[in-house]
Amino acid sequence: MDALTLFGIFILLPLVGALLSYFGRKYAPIIALIFVAITGIFLYVWYGNFGSYTVDIGVKLNLTFDITTWFFMLMINTVIFSSLLFAVSADLKNAGGFSTLMLLGFTGANGVLLSRDFLSLYLFWELMSWSVYVLILRTSGEYARRYLLFGVLSAYFIIMGIGIIYYYTGSFLYEDALSGVIPYYAWAWILVFLILGFGVKMAIIPLHVWAPYAYSSEQPFVSFLSGGLSKLGTFGIYMSMYSIAGVGILDSFGTFRGVSLLGYPFALLGAITAFVGTILAIFQDDIRKLLAYSSIGQLGYVMVGLGLGTSLALGGALFHAFNHAFFKSLLFLGAGAVIYRTGKYKISEMGGLGYRMPFTFLFVLFAIFGLAGIPLTSGFISKWMLYEAAIEKKFVIIAPLMLIASVGAFLYSYRILYGIFLGGLKEEHKKVKEAPAPMLAAMFILMLPLLIFSIVPGWILGWINDVLTNTGLKPIDYTQFTYYSSIGGANMATFWIAFMVLFFVAVAIFIMKRARVVNQYDNYFAGEAPSSVALHAAHNYYKPLKDTWAPMLKYSVDRAYEKFSKFFVDGFYEIKKIYTGNPQDYAAYLGIAFLIFLIIGWWLL
Amino acid sequence: MNENPLPSVIPDKEWKKIQRMLSKRSLWMIHFCTGCGAMEMPPVMTSRYDMERFGIIPMATPRQADLMLVTGYVATKTLKRIVRVYEQMQDPKYVIAFGSCPINGGIYWDSYNIIKRLDKYIPVDLYIAGCMPRPEAVMDAFLKLMKDIDEGKANGWMRYRKYYDQYKRNQMRIFKRWDE
Amino acid sequence: MIRPVLLIAFPLFFAFLSPIIGLWSKKWVRYLIIFATALNATLAGLLLLEVFQHPVFDIIGGFQPPLGIVLMVGPLGAIIAFIINLVAFIISIYNLKVEKEPIVRYSMLYLLLVMGSTGMVLTGDLFNLFVFLEVTSIASYSLAAYNKDKKGFLGAMKYVIIGSIGSTFVLLGITLIYSELRTLNMLDIAARIGTMDPYVKIIAFTSLFLGFGVEAEMFPLNTWVPDVYDGAPNPISAAFASLPAKAGIFALARVIFTMFSFTNFLWFVVIMGLLTVFFGELIAYTQKNLKRMLAYSSIGQMGMIIMGLGIGTTLAVEGAFYQMIAHALGKALLFIAAGFLIYAAKSDKIEDMKGMARNPLVGIPLLIGALSIMGMPPFAGFYGKFFILMGGFSEGYYAIIALFLAASIVEVAYYARFIKIVFEKGNRVIRPDAATYIPLILLAILIVLIGVYPKPILAVLQHVSAFITGGA
């Protein structure tokens, strides 16, 4: 494998695919799917075939293909594959444009992961950023605008970080940054800028306001955005903190119980994000917004891990990012399947669809298990690692915030389950069919890793361990079925055996008697006729909680931004008055300018 | 429903015996408070008579209940609710009708919208005569019912199942529509 | 062997040919300018290929360089000339859409504009530069008022006032230099600049800086820009943004780098650039009129180029030149698209253009153009912006870059607002005709090509910028 092969397969091939699939009309997602599958195959084949390469397209793009790249690419490849598979039968408008932009985003993501210098990082980052923008534009210009402003903000934060490094090193290469020429106070700025920049993509509070809007776009895309692309933020922070800067530099800012003082505020920010995102998710009635806030919350957990920076925390962060990629994509696709069949977004307008769409329900249920951290999925293990990482370092603010946020996750998870899949089936949904086969296949693909890595966490922990050691960190403590922290550990084999046995005990008691299935309307309403009762109690589901939180909920970051921007726009109108439209004024400007130039010229002399 | 078409005593099997013993000792009841009879229930429940001694506790839904109390007159409109609730109960289930109204209409015997005999519409296992029956009578009825269950005589639910069509026909003579 | 003088002679020839053809057929005049600009673009392309081998000097009239008029073409000048002519050609396709009579004069002035701009880029002589500047300006004044409506006249009037003051300053500068150095050849001036009296030098420099600053849309000399761009016919707005402005800034670059090597003056240029960016972008945000918005955006972009020149490192200057090319292509595209949108919406207010760009033939190029202007890869605008920023960082202009980035966010905000409106679900989708979408698509393809594979251009620019800044 040489530079051009790598570049060709992971960058050029998707680009070609993007170009071709634009003209694919209805079959565009299939064409895109083929291209993604090819890169996926190469990703599989080239595992272990790692190295660094340089491609010259006028500027030198330095690429590296290592286990970190591979790990993240695996995530993104799977997620986009299933998203496109879902899109095959989703009857999108202008499917050609959709597939093109998806592949452009995919190219950008691959590029970001592969890059070894800041120029290519920034180039591909922006490529990814605007293709997402145009994808959101397909749904709503306003949402897209919000996204783009924050996307650009993120890019400019990153550019500030890159720029400071460039000032000291005069080079874009990652490894030059470590040559020791950068003083540690400059590192503080660099890292803060980079973390904030990448943090926008992870929707860290208070940079999260784009997410609920962006995530309200077409579901196959949002599943890729939330599941796949937001992981680039994770990757970026991981890379900039632990690969570019490294633990030595992080610790040079002083440590708080073994955690860098630079990382700790971000861990705290992550915990707050987890908490706030969860609380806000509880109150959403729009399924897309709910999932968006949930996504914000879950990525807050990842941020905690990245901030804490112990091996366990980082392993947990990487694992949680991995899990989140799968379960959140799965949730978005599940929501997409439901929306595709019913055409509704509001949770309270659905209900009972689990009986009509049993497979979708099962997949979503599994994703919810992952989201809520039920030990039946690998979602638990990553959360476990993050908790233990915070607890073993005795962080008494971060840990409770994370723990209570995960309790909050139960609340909104149940809102999804009950509001959409359980409860009363509406009259107009009586004829709703199960989602088409490609959608189910897409969801199934995403479900598998959650199950497999719950039974055998050793496999994925092996990869994560490779990533950590490749970055130069201590490995985590695990075996095939078990994983440990310094204060505890768990054995998934025992868990699964015990669960299976006890489940069969329960089944044995259960099947002693047959049960008769009755109509869903045959419910106890104090003898009242079902037609006169609103069967589905999902409207304003957590109203009592909302009432109690009302004093808090009146503060909104969203509105703060609006006020902020309004203040500035008013200023712009003031500035505009300079251009009076009067040529006499303009001529006067010219004269004044000449004088000023002259004075400055003389002064400089 | 003049003659009792079923054997008055359910044939004894060991398993059935245990089941009946359990049923009798754990009667969960739902009381359908149609009329004044409901007023007699609080003394029965509370410390004066304390029906929980016999394992009888009030339940909120018919799905969990074994015993339905119809405590007073039954208007045609109410009957529909009673039937629904009764059908939502799970076998074996028992009905106790309170006072004279469900027996023969009581003081409402000539009212246009009060049914005269509850037994025509759902099978009643036990009537408590009186207008109103005193709590002592209610306690007595419970004990009588427990005895009946033990002896296999309280088999209204089997009757309802066997003659479902006739019951339904009787009910539909009263109701114009079922679904409102 | 292509003589650069042909690039000036041909448009001139065709400009004066057009009235004659106009007598015979009005329709053919339109095709004549397409032909003329196409010919020019081809010539410029050939010249570019040749310049890669060695610099081309074209001596006019047989006088040797220090005395006579000389066209001095290096790789950089050739590239800029090529881009100018290419864009001129593409815009001339869009010229087919111009309905207003008299088309003959229009064609003539357009070709003069092309000729003047090309001349400004190619000339190696200061006075020639002034002459071409005047040609360009006069053509511009007339074209700006070509619509013969109030807006056009007002804009042209402002342009005339400010432009002539600017030209006067240029002339003043040239006079001062000539009185001191007795030469007008730029290389000669550069060689002898040390012997000049510093105070005169400052006045001369300031005059030239100011004079070319008017064309280069530098703050606060750019006051004419919004009115002129708004009042001019649509193709002419596109041409203004791409031809004279680029020529002006190229002249500015030559003043700064080739003639006067004021290194300690550079930070001031950076600040001027930043101010230009700031005022351009912030005011653009407040605009409701599409062409005015694009005009202010154009000011912002030019400010960025000025900043890049002022930063003065190899990377930044490379970025500035790259940005010149990118901006010429991108702004031309956006103005053509704006022309279509205004035509389709029958209004120049942005809010009236709901859903007008939903046709992919307009929509995709428009999007590409806007993204390129915002500096998104893999479009042309990316490298220029990135290099300027990085150049700025390497010189330690943190605060200035931060402010610049803040202004860039404003730029993104108003472009996104514009895109939001034109892609909203609107009343109806209007299909553009060939004269509109062919230039759009051509420009879009160029933008993408340059962006995806910048190697040829970057290779030249890198070399040139190293040379320029090394000399400075």
Added chain:
Amino acid sequence: MIVDWLIQAGLVALYLFLAVVIGLLFMGIARKVTARVQNRVGPPVYQNFLDVGKLLAKKTNIKHNWIFDFAPLFALAGVLLALAYLPMGGYKMLSGEGDLILLLYIMAIPALGFALGAGASANPNAGVGVMRALMLMLSYEMPFLLVLLALMIFYNTASLSTLLEKQMSFAWGIVALPISALAADLALQGMMMEKPFDIPIAPHEIASGPLVEFGGKYLGMLMLYSAGSIVLETTLFVDLFLGGGVVLNPAHYGIIAYVVNYLVWFVFIFIVWMIAVLINAVFPRFRIEQAFKFYWKWPTVIAILGLIQAYIMSVFMGVVP
């Protein structure tokens, strides 16, 4: 090896069986005690065995759809699983194979399964009931998690079996962290959904909430689940704060220690249960907002105080159990 495993499995099965039996017994005792408090005679203590028997022996059982079946299966399996991860009377069960956080999440399995089954019934009361249950969970988990955190950072372990050993060698949680113990007991009242926190199953408001459509064997299995969860929750408290009832070190006294510890553990969970029952007997019911506000106010403040105490002792004073 395999014999060891089988013996282990058999012992676990025995303990689990006993736990459910104790749970049912406790429910009966609770009814009796409540009756005595209310000046009634009350049912016999074995009444709940009869109830479960009756429910499992019901002639007909209805369900609304296949999701309805999740409730009894997940509830019973989950609660047994959680019990298996909890040391009882000094017997570690599976608690060496997973720690407190795993246990915390296993405890969510039965709740989630139950909620799924309840929601599947299309009865609005069930939906409202589950909503209240989840809100109540969010309420009491706040102090409870803080308490767990205090314990974990004080004893520097997340493993329950290690926690038991450290309590035995150092001091019981209730001695070392009395404030946290108080907060935990307050949280326990909500966790066991006893009055004043029986909001989710309020029979008079929402027809017993999530349980509204369950009858027959479904209800019977859910009764087994609630019996198990009584033991689970009380044992959790005992394990966290009362040393799991370990008074004799099994390493020294062998089988006698297990028997004695089991009895002590039984007494302890009985006491914890009685506190809950007595509070339950005399209190009316909160509204759910009141419960939420209550829990996020006083117990949380107490739990934070406990956490501060644990933090100071562990970090600043360097107390290492």
